[in-house]
Amino acid sequence: MQQKKIYKYVYYLNIFGFLWVLSLSIFNFVPIPYWFRFIGLYVFFVTLAIEMVVEKRWKITFSKEKIFYILLIVFFLWGYLYYPWDGSGEYFHYKTEQRLPLLGFGIAGLLGLNKYYSRSLIIYAMMFVSVVVCIFLCSKAGWGSIFFDENRALLFIEMRQKYVNSHMGFNFFLNATIIGMWYMLFHSGRKRSKVQWLFYSLVFIFLSAILLLSEGRSGFACFLIIVSMAIVYECYKRTKWLSVLFAIVCVSLVIFVFVRKLYWKADVFFQATEEEVFADLSESEIGLRSAMEDPRVAYWKSAFELIKEKPIVGYGISGAQERFNQVNTKYVSEAHKNWLLVLKPWYVDAHNQYIQTLMEFGLIGLFLLLAIYIVPVIVSKGKNSLKLVVFFTMMSMFQSMFDMFLTGPFNTIYCILMILCLTIKDDYLSKKESVE
Secondary structure, eight states: OOOHHHHHHHHHHHHHHHHHHHHTTTTTSSOOOOHHHHHHHHHHHHHHHHHHHHHHTTTTOOOOTTTHHHHHHHHHHHHTGGGGGGGTTTTTHHHHHHHHHHHHHHHHHHHOTTTTOOOOHHHHHHHHHHHHHHHHHHHOHHHHHEEEEEEEEHHHHHHHHTOOHHHHHHHHHHHHHHHHHHHHHTTOOOOOHHHHHHHHHHHHHHEEEEEEEEEEEEEHHHHHHHHHHHHHHHHHHHHHHHHHHHHHHHHHHHHHHHHHHHHHHHHHHTTTHHHHHHHSSSSSTTOOOSTTTTTTHHHHHHHHOOOHTTTTTTTHHHHHHHHOOOTSSSOOOHHHHHHHHHTTTTTTOOSOOOHHHHHHHHHHHHHHHHHHHHHHHEEEEEEEHHHHHHHHHHHHHHHHSSSOOTTSTHHHHHHHHHHHHHHSSSSHHHHHHHOO
């Protein structure tokens, strides 16, 4: 009896470590003490190892979902195949270390998690983190400024960059939370009271307002797309003709609001003086001179010149970066080129997961990357789990067009979201889904 109680504490500690890692995935590019950032990982993997011994989980039983975790591990190890020929190896160890979550969560997915995990617990944790972080940022900016100052967006952006994350990671976490809320309201099999509906509505309105304040065109566009798709889908289930009407309205609204957001973003940055612009080097939009002139496009042009030379196998992790460093300023504006020179000896990647993977591993690597994104949709069990994984996958593939995703700071939250969909059962629907 005492032994079972000890095992239960180990299970709960494992969940605590998982939630800790999830909570800190919204933070990046801000100074956090090493022990504070990684204690959750140590707790999670140490207790997972204990669970493996106690429950004899090393006897891995095959299931379709395990294919995804195998692909994560293969993608992580793929870089080692290039190591003997991987340029000077200057970037290999650092960039491989960034991909460790693929290996760690790949192994965790193969071993499985304990029975005390629940999908609702993870989604509630995401809601809690999102709301608390946003309240904290608004408090730092000043609630009076948030409500009444016409420069509220600039104040919020400054606080977000200082205390939490760049716009890409921050917006992605909030968008993932909104998807989780949609799932909990409409597809978790639970009936919600009026009070719960009010609570979810207030949280949604608050997070939507924050996304409107927070800088980032791709994150805001993703928000508009997922919300529009969710509305159209829910309308389609009830009245098909109404869904067509809503689809037209949503598409028009997405285009209108996104274009307004795009030019608002341009105005914000182009009104700044050169000293103000270069005082903060954390945003990739520095040095732009028109709303449509994005340095990402220039990076992509440079990257494709390298890809044409070795399209099948690529250059390897370090080799690709070393060669890209030699050409990444070829098409950028002079102002942005000066910013790149300030960053030296640091490096700038292609700001596109697909293109970076083509540079590193060629078409073979791109096929493996696409398999990682698509396989969860194929192997997901149950209609409700499928809806969740489709939205998360769509959001991840969209984000991969504008930043390093699977090989960058997004890989931790991505792995957690896929574990949420593929491994963690809904505590209410688990029996029903097993029947399905």
